Amino acid sequence: GWGPGLGRAGLWGGLGLGIFAGAIVLALNGYWPVVTQYQVPMVYLAAQVHPGIKILYISVLGMGMVTTGVACAHTLTTRLAHSLRFPYFPILCLTTVVAIPLAQMGFGRLVRLIYPLFGYAGLILLIGLTWRTIEALGEYRIQR
Known part of the structure; x- marks a missing residue:
């Protein structure tokens, strides 16, 4: 089963995310309106702390984006292959061909x-x- 502590875990997780989101808003608010000039304002804030923190933040953010992209591409490909009753690899290639131009948009x-x-x-x-x-x-x- 799901376990008796699931509701409590969800509550604590939601509370933690809410506090973290609040901290981000407060940090961005402290550098307003300068941060509005950047596509990823948190990178600017990380650079204000230390150049090494900026590199660390960009690295973690980049890894998160890549792993999310790979997971989403795999999930989409698996679902399409199953729904269309078509082999996985050709659909993966088609998904990649469609994704590459989108990735160039910025x-x-x-x-x-x-x-x-x-x-x-x-x-x-x-x-x-x-x-x-x-x-x-x-x-x-x-x-x-």
Whole structure:
């Protein structure tokens, strides 16, 4: 099973992330509006601490981006291969060919282009889930 401490773990994890996000906001606020000139404002803040911290931050951020990209590419390729009943490797090649031009767009431009799409998709998903929940509640009341 999931275990009895799962709710507590979620609470502590959410609290930790919230505190960390708050610290980031406070740090960025201290250098406002200078940080608005940078695509990745936290790199600027890291450089203000020490040049070595900037290199460390860029390295960790880069590794995080690469591992996330590889994991997402693998997941997308696996899902497409399964859904289309097509071999993994050709779909991986196609996914890579599509991803390479997108990667050349630059981080800021790519985020401005794709991030809103995820917001719209999330909104559509939320509306669909709400609709299904209302339908299910209606069916439940009719059965009682």
